[in-house]
Amino acid sequence: xxxxxxxxxxxxxxxxxxxxxxxxxxxxxxxxxxxxxxxxxxxxxxxxxxxxxxxxxxxxxxxxxxxxxxxxxxxxxxxxxxxxxxxxxxxxxxxxxxxxxxxxxxxxxxxxxxxxxxxxxxxxxxxxxxxxxxxxxxxxxxxxxxxxxxxxxxxxxxxxxxxxxxxxxxxxxxxxxxxxxxxxxxxxxxxxxxxxxxxxxxxxxxxxxxxxxxxxxxxxxxxxxxxxxxxxxxxxxxxxxxxxxxxxxxxxxxxxxxxxxxxxxxxxxxxxxxxxxxxxxxxxxxxxxxxxxxxxxxxxxxxxxxxxxxxxxxx
Amino acid sequence: xxxxxxxxxxxxxxxxxxxxxxxxxxxxxxxxxxxxxxxxxxxxxxxxxxxxxxxxxxxxxxxxxxxxxxxxxxxxxxxxxxxxxxxxxxxxxxxxxxxxxxxxxxxxxxxxxxxxxxxxxxxxxxxxxxxxxxxxxxxxxxxxxxxxxxxxxxxxxxxxxxxxxxxxxxxxxxxxxxxxxxxxxxxxxxxxxxxxxxxxxxxxxxxxxxxxxxxxxxxxxxxxxxxxxxxxxxxxxxxxxxxxxxxxxxxxxxxxxxxxxxxxxxxxxxxxxxxxxxxxxxxxxxxxxxxxxxxxxxxxxxxxxxxxxxxxxxxxxxxxxxxxxxxxxxxxxxxxxxxxxxxxxxxxxxxxxxxxxxxxxxxxxxxxxxxxxxxxxxxxxxxxxxxxxxxxxxxxxxxxxxxxxxxxxxxxxxxxxxxxxxxxxxx
Numbered sequence: 024x025x026x027x028x029x030x031x032x033x034x035x036x037x038x039x040x041x042x043x044x045x046x047x048x049x050x051x052x053x054x055x056x057x058x059x060x061x062x063x064x065x066x067x068x069x070x071x072x073x074x075x076x077x078x079x080x081x082x083x084x085x086x087x088x089x090x091x092x093x094x095x096x097x098x099x100x101x102x103x104x105x106x107x108x109x110x111x112x113x114x115x116x117x118x119x120x121x122x123x124x125x126x127x128x129x130x131x132x133x134x135x136x137x138x139x140x141x142x143x144x145x146x147x148x149x150x151x152x153x154x155x156x157x158x159x160x161x162x163x164x165x166x167x168x169x170x171x172x173x174x175x176x177x178x179x180x181x182x183x184x185x186x187x188x189x190x191x192x193x194x195x196x197x198x199x200x201x202x203x204x205x206x207x208x209x210x211x212x213x214x215x216x217x218x219x220x221x222x223x224x225x226x227x228x229x230x231x232x233x234x235x236x237x238x239x240x241x242x243x244x245x246x247x248x249x250x251x252x253x254x255x256x257x258x259x260x261x262x263x264x265x266x267x268x269x270x271x272x273x274x275x276x277x278x279x280x281x282x283x284x285x286x287x288x289x290x291x292x293x294x295x296x297x298x299x300x301x302x303x304x305x306x307x308x309x310x311x312x313x314x315x316x317x318x319x320x321x322x323x324x325x326x327x328x329x330x331x332x333x334x335x336x337x338x
Numbered sequence: 339x340x341x342x343x344x345x346x347x348x349x350x351x352x353x354x355x356x357x358x359x360x361x362x363x364x365x366x367x368x369x370x371x372x373x374x375x376x377x378x379x380x381x382x383x384x385x386x387x388x389x390x391x392x393x394x395x396x397x398x399x400x401x402x403x404x405x406x407x408x409x410x411x412x413x414x415x416x417x418x419x420x421x422x423x424x425x426x427x428x429x430x431x432x433x434x435x436x437x438x439x440x441x442x443x444x445x446x447x448x449x450x451x452x453x454x455x456x457x458x459x460x461x462x463x464x465x466x467x468x469x470x471x472x473x474x475x476x477x478x479x480x481x482x483x484x485x486x487x488x489x490x491x492x493x494x495x496x497x498x499x500x501x502x503x504x505x506x507x508x509x510x511x512x513x514x515x516x517x518x519x520x521x522x523x524x525x526x527x528x529x530x531x532x533x534x535x536x537x538x539x540x541x542x543x544x545x546x547x548x549x550x551x552x553x554x555x556x557x558x559x560x561x562x563x564x565x566x567x568x569x570x571x572x573x574x575x576x577x578x579x580x581x582x583x584x585x586x587x588x589x590x591x592x593x594x595x596x597x598x599x600x601x602x603x604x605x606x607x608x609x610x611x612x613x614x615x616x617x618x619x620x621x622x623x624x625x626x627x628x629x630x631x632x633x634x635x636x637x638x639x640x641x642x643x644x645x646x647x648x649x650x651x652x653x654x655x656x657x658x659x660x661x662x663x664x665x666x667x668x669x670x671x672x673x674x675x676x677x678x679x680x681x682x683x684x685x686x687x688x689x690x691x692x693x694x695x696x697x698x699x700x701x702x703x704x705x706x707x708x709x710x711x712x713x714x715x716x717x718x719x720x721x722x723x724x725x726x727x728x729x730x731x732x733x734x735x736x737x738x739x740x741x742x743x744x745x746x747x748x749x750x751x752x753x754x755x756x757x758x759x760x761x762x763x764x765x
Contacts, residue, residue, distance in 0.1 A: 091724060093441070175583075176583050177583075196581070289743060
């Protein structure tokens with residue numbers, strides 16, 4: 024938007040005024056205001072949906088607030104002491120760690136492998152690339168129910184297959200063993216994370232200098248050496264971002280775990296997100312749920328800090 | 339692009355005004371709503387709709403139904419309480435009342451309807467289901483007990499003539515069903531949902547002569563009887579006589595489709611069998627109410643007191659004895675409702691006149707149910723304010739034993755410790 028310089032005809036001092044509507048701060052201030060205006064919707068949403076509930080949860084973490092105590096009652100560090108002395112809640116931290124490591128490692132390994140395959144020239148590559156995104160596009164709850172039916176003890180596809188192959192005599196309740204349930208939730212998460220991770224790696228591979236690889240091949244490098252000495256070093260920045268995003272995403276993950284196992288059997292898949300939900304909405308112990316939630320946020324912060332630092336450094 | 343301070347201030351003010359105006363509007367003062375899990379069940383929705391239509395025809399007041407799945411009702415009510423969007427009335431399972439009674443918005447029906455009116459209409463034992471802390475905080479709507487039902491057709495397929503009386507006989511019958519009825523779950527006990535597992539476990543503990551928590555709040559589950567009960571259930575799992583991953587709806591489906599010989603349920607088992615079998619009234623002969631098998635012949639068999647309640651929340655629609663919401667509750671106590679609604683769900687009515695009516699007294703299923711279940715006992719877990727936590731603890735420890743993660747004795751020991759801690763915190 025252009026502004027005309029007006030001549031008021033009242034001498035040199037008056038001629039310096041750019042407009043009768045000019046305001047303090049000039050153009051910069053106007054642009055800042057536009058910035059604030061654009062920022063306002065996101066800022067309002069952030070404050071209302073994230074900041075205020077978070078600050079409220081922060082306060083509630085130091086209170087007793089359950090069905091017996093309808094009005095929050097300050098108990099200091101009581102909830103945190105209870106967490107430290109509760110094998111069940113401490114177990115949730117271990118379960119979360121196992122889930123995050125397995126789901127992130129599985130997604131990175133399979134995502135990278137699939138990206139390497141889809142980076143090769145072959146007929147139908149574009150169609151396969153597009154189809155690879157289907158698991159990512161499907162709603163996660165649908166994915167959970169699909170895998171739930173695969174693992175179902177009475178009507179599941181897996182049991183039908185293994186029984187017909189003679190591997191098992193009776194249907195197995197996969198989701199009723201600790202190992203089976205954890206495997207199921209990891210497989211489900213990996214299945215719909217691979218397309219996203221693959222996309223990141225594929226983008227990274229597109230910028231790899233092919234002449235460099237050809238030169239290495241001429242020098243006698245085999246596939247593994249190419250991967251180790253050329254491809255992986257090239258993908259290192261992408262790898263870092265993918266791993267950090269994977270860790271954050273898996274630490275926060277809730278929906279497919281809840282839909283598949285509900286945190287069970289017993290507490291085998293009760294990761295922190297499930298633990299907070301169960302404390303808050305099954306047992307109505309909002310104070311304890313807030314305290315566990317606070318510690319849950321603390322586990323996410325290092326990864327988030329690392330990611331933001333990397334992002335800002337890049338910028 | 340830039341913008342003047344005046345325009346900026348104007349936009350911000352407009353935005354704030356719009357945001358304030360966009361707040362959810364408060365419901366009209368006389369609106370009556372009814373949050374109901376029966377309304378959310380497809381086969382039973384017409385029965386609730388008939389109640390709503392009947393009340394409208396009689397009083398001219400429309401009641402807005404709000405469907406909510408059975409497992410989500412407590413969540414729904416408590417979240418609505420926090421967001422100040424409580425319905426006028428809500429349907430509860432009797433075991434949820436201790437937790438719900440803590441809400442300050444609950445209407446005391448002794449004042450709203452009158453204790454004398456309630457006691458004149460409803461037997462004190464039934465009315466007690468809706469009482470907490472000496473006050474009547476919920477109106478019983480339907481009643482009955484949770485006991486064992488046998489599938490007569492499955493028993494016949496397994497070559498069993500009559501339901502077993504003792505636990506030893508019970509096991510033999512279960513083995514026969516497993517071996518002679520392919521792909522069946524002989525005893526469809528609840529093994530998945532924390533809301534259902536404690537009920538099955540409780541009846542099995544009673545059958546062994548034990549208890550979980552006394553009326554005084556003392557945890558007494560760490561007993562030989564409870565260990566034997568859990569040991570038996572664990573053996574059933576090992577022998578494939580019960581199955582993992584089963585919740586009550588799964589049990590009802592298996593039973594109705596001839597894939598299960600026994601399970602625990604309320605008298606509603608009959609209406610579920612009719613609907614889920616697809617055979618309607620022709621399925622009636624399949625459902626056989628029976629006494630829960632006991633340790634030795636002659637022991638007393640037990641069932642759990644069960645019922646549905648209706649609770650009212652304070653508001654314009656419940657303010658005063660003639661308020662629309664209170665009129666709705668009074669209508670639910672009328673013979674018109676009590677002689678039609680409970681029987682349509684295969685449950686017993688709550689009012690004295692309806693119970694004494696020939697329609698109920700001469701109903702063969704109700705007679706059989708009453709003979710089989712006798713005098714039901716109070717739910718030992720559900721009566722406490724921290725029932726949700728107690729149920730979770732019992733459920734986790736029972737599951738741990740059933741799935742082989744803990745020995746039954748260790749699971750009972752751990753259950754007792756955790757229950758004691760929970761009761762000490764706020765039972």
